[in-house]
Structures are given as C-alpha cells and as structure tokens.
Amino acid sequence: MxxxxxxxxxxxxxxxxxxxxxxxxxxxxxxxxxxxxxxxxxxxxxxxxxxxxxxxxxxxxxxxxxxxxxxxxxxxxxxxxxxxxxxxxxxxxxxxxxxxxxxxxxxxxxxxxxxxxxxxxxxxxxxxxASDNVAGGQMAGELILEQLGNKGKVVELEGIPGSSAARERGEGFHKAVDEVSDIEVVAKQAADFDRSKGLSVMENILQANKDIQAIFAHNDEMALGAIEALEAAGIKDVIVVGFDATDDAVKAVEDKKMAATVAQKxxxxxxxxxxxxxxxxxxxxxxxxxxxxxxxxx
Missing domain, CATH: 3.40.50.2300 (Response regulator)
Incomplete structure (x- = not known):
C-alpha cells in the first residue's frame, strides 16, 4: 500500500x-x-x-x-x-x-x-x-494461552485469503501462540469470514480432530458457525474466540457458548x-x- x-x-x-x-x-x-x-x-x-x-x-x-x-x-x-x-x-x-x-x-x-x-x-x-488487527489477534491468542494453561490443541479459522484482515489477525494470533511449545495448531483453514462456511469447514476439521481444546476464528461469523459444528458433534468445553463483537457473538459470550470476542467498533x-x-x-x-x-x- x-x-x-x-x-x-x-x-x-x-x-x-x-x-x-x-x-x-x-x-x-x-x-x-x-x-x-x-x-x-x-x-x-x-x-x-x-x-x-x-x-x-x-x-x-x-x-x-x-x-x-x-x-x-x-x-x-x-x-x-x-x-x-x-x-x-x-x-x-x-x-x-x-x-x-x-x-x-x-x-x-x-x-x-x-x-x-x-x-x-x-x-x-x-x-x-481501522482497528489494529495484529494487536487484536494477539489478544485472542493470549487469552487462549491463559485459559489453556499454555498447553493444548487449537484450530484457526481464517478469513478471506488475500484480505489484510485475515493476514493481520492471523499474524497477531501466531505472535502469541507460536513461541509456546505445548500449543499445537492442528488445523488452519479458510472459511472466508462466513458463518455457513465456518460450520462446514469446522465439521470437516472435527472428523480428524475431535480432541481440540480451542478455536480462534478471524471473525464472529465463522466462530458462530464453528459453535454450531461443535454442538452438532456433541463436543463440549472448547474455548472459542471470535473477532468483531457482533450482537450475536456478544450474546453467545453472555450465554457462555463463546469464551470471548475481540471488540471492534x-x-x-x-x-x-x-x-x-x-x-x-x-x-x-x-x-x-x-x-x-x-x-x-x-
């Protein structure tokens, strides 16, 4: 730019x-x-x-x-x-x-x-x-580390490949988690910032990774789709962190379905x-x- x-x-x-x-x-x-x-x-x-x-x-x-x-x-x-x-x-x-x-x-x-x-x-x-997307991704990663005690398997749902938001949020997240040896990002797939794609991508990931402990989604729509996939698979106690603080996501946090969302304005x-x-x-x-x-x- x-x-x-x-x-x-x-x-x-x-x-x-x-x-x-x-x-x-x-x-x-x-x-x-x-x-x-x-x-x-x-x-x-x-x-x-x-x-x-x-x-x-x-x-x-x-x-x-x-x-x-x-x-x-x-x-x-x-x-x-x-x-x-x-x-x-x-x-x-x-x-x-x-x-x-x-x-x-x-x-x-x-x-x-x-x-x-x-x-x-x-x-x-x-x-x-814009918001500082790198800082936001790092905030999400640090929260996941804190809640997992620096140990566990994590999934990353990426936004639209080629968008600066996806690159920067991912960069911040990896700044936090990549230096922690007992944290493993077992899957990293694009779901294009879309709820329905978040659901379908998460369903596919869960077929091979049912023992995950946390998910970081680059936006709330994908996070909410991932929650639907977890519920359908009967998997509980997974820490899900989104990004944007949309009304649906804030309600999901209040209902304890999501651990957190990074609030942009x-x-x-x-x-x-x-x-x-x-x-x-x-x-x-x-x-x-x-x-x-x-x-x-x-």
Missing amino acids: IIAAGCSTKAPGSDKASDGDSNGKKDDKVKIGLSISTLNNPFFVSLKDGAQKAADAEEAELVVVDAQNDSAKQVSDVEDLIQRGIDVLLINPADSSAVSAAIESANKENIPVITVDRSAEGGEVVAHI PEEIGQKSVETALKVNAGDKVDEFIPVDLELVK
Whole structure:
C-alpha cells in the first residue's frame, strides 16, 4: 500500500463552480463514495450505518455500493462511483491485492482514496482507518494461552485469503501462540469470514480432530458457525474466540457458548471514515493511519 502523505491529491473545490458564481456548485453537498466488501455481514452493515450517520450530520451525500465479496465487481463499482462524480472514495477491499486496480482508477481522476478496515497493496491512498488487527489477534491468542494453561490443541479459522484482515489477525494470533511449545495448531483453514462456511469447514476439521481444546476464528461469523459444528458433534468445553463483537457473538459470550470476542467498533470506523473524507476534501492534513480502539469482550 502506498500512502500519500498528509493530504489529498485533489485540489479542494477543483470540481466546484468558480468563486464568482455565488449560486453555483460550490454550495453543493460533498459526495462521498463508499465501496464495501459485503453487506451480508453484520459488522459491515454497522460500519455503513456509522458512515451514514456521520454523512447525515455533516450534510454530505454518501453513495454506498456492495461488492458482494467479489473483487471484480468492486472494481466495476468504483468505476461507476467515479462516473457519478464522487469527491472522495472510501473503500473496504474485498481483496487487498485485487483492489489496487480500483484505487488506481480513482488516482487517475485525482479522487482521494481512503481505505477502511482493510488495507490495499497498491494504488495511492491518503489514509487508512481501522482497528489494529495484529494487536487484536494477539489478544485472542493470549487469552487462549491463559485459559489453556499454555498447553493444548487449537484450530484457526481464517478469513478471506488475500484480505489484510485475515493476514493481520492471523499474524497477531501466531505472535502469541507460536513461541509456546505445548500449543499445537492442528488445523488452519479458510472459511472466508462466513458463518455457513465456518460450520462446514469446522465439521470437516472435527472428523480428524475431535480432541481440540480451542478455536480462534478471524471473525464472529465463522466462530458462530464453528459453535454450531461443535454442538452438532456433541463436543463440549472448547474455548472459542471470535473477532468483531457482533450482537450475536456478544450474546453467545453472555450465554457462555463463546469464551470471548475481540471488540471492534464498526460504527466508529464508519464515522471516522466520513469525517476524514470531509477533512481531505477540504484540503486538511490527516494522519496516514487512524486507529480505532479494540477491547476484549469475555
């Protein structure tokens, strides 16, 4: 990911009417495009809602498109947003590598780009707004170590291969567990951040590994799917840790079906994304990385 230091590549007001036209376009709302990887996930719905609330509060126009976890569709969606005359692009990559083409399209039109929740491997972006996924993965790993007494068999359910969230959450988890000799990660498989895939992948893993003690899932949807697989197999007392603190996951923690979930604040991520977009559009300097705090719900 290449980050343009400080401020927008787009001259503030470059597509507005000249100063001499007091009734011209310069009083129009700022138009912000938001390309989301998928709206078939409660986390991203909350992120969108936070962005919408911030846009409404600031009287900005927010145009949201859903890539449906399809990187080719996301590139096409961004082309459409560009044609619709957006001033700033917020993008939550479906794939951190494939999204580069979409970002480069915006770069060519001098539209500032801000990545949201997941980073990009190419193209020029002004800022990245996200939780610290590495720190979150490490928090999850350390909790599992604590509850297992540094000994046991663990399963890791990965998110979408190629997404920065999957890489970073896995990196943090392995920072915690790889140095402990009596912890064995007996299976590590992708379930694409999806509940139904979490269920089916976990069912397959359990056929060969019924004696596991813990599961770390890169998001709550996969964790909840894994819990269904455990219940169907009649396996109890497995420590399950998820990531995102969605409503369903928090309830599962309260019901003692899950040990914990790493709480991101998706509404706050969405809110900060719009606020940052408006600053960039106004020509203000912004930080290259704008973090949103994490906490462990257990």
